[in-house]
Amino acid sequence: MRNLIAFxxxxxxxxxxxxxxxxxLSTYFSFLQYPRxxxxxxxxxxxxxILKARFDLTKHFNLSKNNENLQRENVALxxxxxxxxxxxxxxxxxxxxxxxxxQYEYIPATVINSTLTxxxxxxxxxxxxxxxxxxxxxxxxxKGIVGRVHNSSKHFAVxxxxxxxxxxxxxxxxxxxxxxxxxxxxxxxxxxNITGISNDLxxxxxxxxxxxxxxxxxxxxxxxxxxxxLKPVEGKPLWDVIIRYSEDYRTLQRVYVIKNLLxxxxxxxxxxxxxxxxxxxx
Amino acid sequence: xxxxxxxxxxFIVLVLxxxxxxxxxxxxxxxxxxxxxxxxxxxxxEIATIPMLLLAFLMGISIDxxxxxxxxxxxxxxxxxxxxxxxxxxxxxxxxxxNLKEGTSFHMGMRWFISVYGTLLFTHxxxxxxxxxxxxxDFLFILQKTVLSLPLSFLLSLLLQALFVSKPKER
Numbered sequence: 001m002r003n004l005i006a007f008x009x010x011x012x013x014x015x016x017x018x019x020x021x022x023x024x025l026s027t028y029f030s031f032l033q034y035p036r037x038x039x040x041x042x043x044x045x046x047x048x049x050i051l052k053a054r055f056d057l058t059k060h061f062n063l064s065k066n067n068e069n070l071q072r073e074n075v076a077l078x079x080x081x082x083x084x085x086x087x088x089x090x091x092x093x094x095x096x097x098x099x100x101x102x103q104y105e106y107i108p109a110t111v112i113n114s115t116l117t118x119x120x121x122x123x124x125x126x127x128x129x130x131x132x133x134x135x136x137x138x139x140x141x142x143k144g145i146v147g148r149v150h151n152s153s154k155h156f157a158v159x160x161x162x163x164x165x166x167x168x169x170x171x172x173x174x175x176x177x178x179x180x181x182x183x184x185x186x187x188x189x190x191x192x193n194i195t196g197i198s199n200d201l202x203x204x205x206x207x208x209x210x211x212x213x214x215x216x217x218x219x220x221x222x223x224x225x226x227x228x229x230l231k232p233v234e235g236k237p238l239w240d241v242i243i244r245y246s247e248d249y250r251t252l253q254r255v256y257v258i259k260n261l262l263x264x265x266x267x268x269x270x271x272x273x274x275x276x277x278x279x280x281x282x
Numbered sequence: 283x284x285x286x287x288x289x290x291x292x293f294i295v296l297v298l299x300x301x302x303x304x305x306x307x308x309x310x311x312x313x314x315x316x317x318x319x320x321x322x323x324x325x326x327x328e329i330a331t332i333p334m335l336l337l338a339f340l341m342g343i344s345i346d347x348x349x350x351x352x353x354x355x356x357x358x359x360x361x362x363x364x365x366x367x368x369x370x371x372x373x374x375x376x377x378x379x380x381n382l383k384e385g386t387s388f389h390m391g392m393r394w395f396i397s398v399y400g401t402l403l404f405t406h407x408x409x410x411x412x413x414x415x416x417x418x419x420d421f422l423f424i425l426q427k428t429v430l431s432l433p434l435s436f437l438l439s440l441l442l443q444a445l446f447v448s449k450p451k452e453r
Contacts, residue, residue: 013331017364020339021357028353028413047348054302115349116308119414122350158350186415187423189308250308 048156051124055112062251070254073142104219107131107257109139114161116189116250121163123147127257128155138217138258144247145169145211145222146255157257162224163189163249170212171224173203179212180241182224189249191228194241199232201239209243216266218258285326293341295446296321301348312427313434318345318355319406320439322363323399324386324447327379331367338363358410362402373398386447387440400436407432 109131113124127133129152139146139159147161148169160167162184169182171194178201180194194209207227213220225243233240260266296318304315322338342356349355370379373394387395411424411431 013335013364016332016335017360020335021360024339024342024353024356024360025413026353028351028357031352050302050348113348113350115305117312117314118351119416124350186420187312188310 048124048153051113052126055110055126059110059253062253065251066253069142103260103262105259105261107133107259109133109157109255109257111159111252111255112156114249114252116163119186120165121161121189122150123159123161123252125149125157125159125255125257126155128152128157130154132259133157133257136217137260139255140218140222140258141247141252141255143223144245145218145224146247146249146252148217149257161249162192162245169218169224170214171209172212173197173227174208174210174221176201176203176207178203179214182209182243190244192225192243192245194243195238197239197241199237199239203227203230203239203241205229216260216263289321289325292321292324292446293337297341297344297348299442301345305349311430312423313430314427315431315435315438316355316407316410317435317439317442319359319362319403320399320442322359322366323402324384324443325366326381327370327383327385328381331364334363334366335360354410354414357413358406361409362406365405366402369398369401373401384447386443388447399439403436403439404428404432407435 107127109125109127111123112126115121123139123146125133125139133149133152135149135151137149139149145162147159147164147167149157150160151158162169162182164184165186167182167184170179171182172179178197180196183193183195185193197203205227209224209227211218211220211222211224223246225245227241228244229242231240231242232238300316300318304317307315309315318341321341322334325334325337338359339356342353342359345351345355346353370385375390375394383389385395385398390398407428408424411427415424415427
């Protein structure tokens, strides 16, 4: 009898352990696919507040570099203002543009937490659905793309960065127009991979890689990086293209969230096409 | 000092050190420093396993919630909390554990600390990187991460212990 009780005592410990372990592992593996429990992420109020307090302490560390970047961007934008152009021809008036409608709007944001050494790295932004940030929106910075919004609460959002395994962003080699999917192999936060480029195509180092803009998350032509190395994939007629990201994610602070004003229209149209891939993800 | 207050302070300090400082460091070569297993190792000798598992779960969840790892830290910490009674029994001193002492290197000696804490930390790191990468073809990378991170985490734990855990008074 005493042995029986002792047996159950040991068994009880194992049961508690197994139960907690199953909770932990199942949240880990299901979170990579879909954010179910928001209170477990840094988008929740408590951990969001802790991270914000830390960010308030450390935000000045890269201040001069960030200011420099913003200034450079300002110069580029200022160059395109009407006041920096000289009028060559009199009599031209600006009329309401019927050729171009605005498709993308940008929401400024700041990265308040980021990891770089994990297999899947998520960044926390200080904007949430109160500012119009929703799941699936693209995020980029002045120098390159950053990722997609994975989850958002009222004042915070978690971004699935380009430093995750299944980020799968549509990219293309700018001059040649070759398409591929961008992935990350989990080693070095400075380099990413592109898969799906056939190896009969002539590629060169230092060609610029930009977003393709196919899925309506990123506008076409945002810089991603530059080709750093080409390796043939064993047993497949494909190149394994390694690119160097144009953004240094280790010092990333100021980013922009992309709001696509026409995304509903595009999604409605594309959902009407029968397909067997991951359309039902959302 | 009251034991409950002492361990609560250690809990909070270790969670904050881990999430606000160590998880932000990028040392390259896949090195990741983790010192929070120290909390589990320094819990009193007489603590029962189930409360310890619950504490480990709580600590892991707090770290995961702040650093967006969704259960990864929790899972590894639970494993070593479950293993702790076994490891302690394996390396038990000849006349058993004295409940007045703590599992620090000052109380139990450096040799004991290296074997016990080393075992726990190795299990924690190895399991953590296996679950994190979760791909057999990257096994060498898992080993590299474990082998490089383990000594640094261990040294950092020793340092934290020397700085923040009070030494026993000479009698």
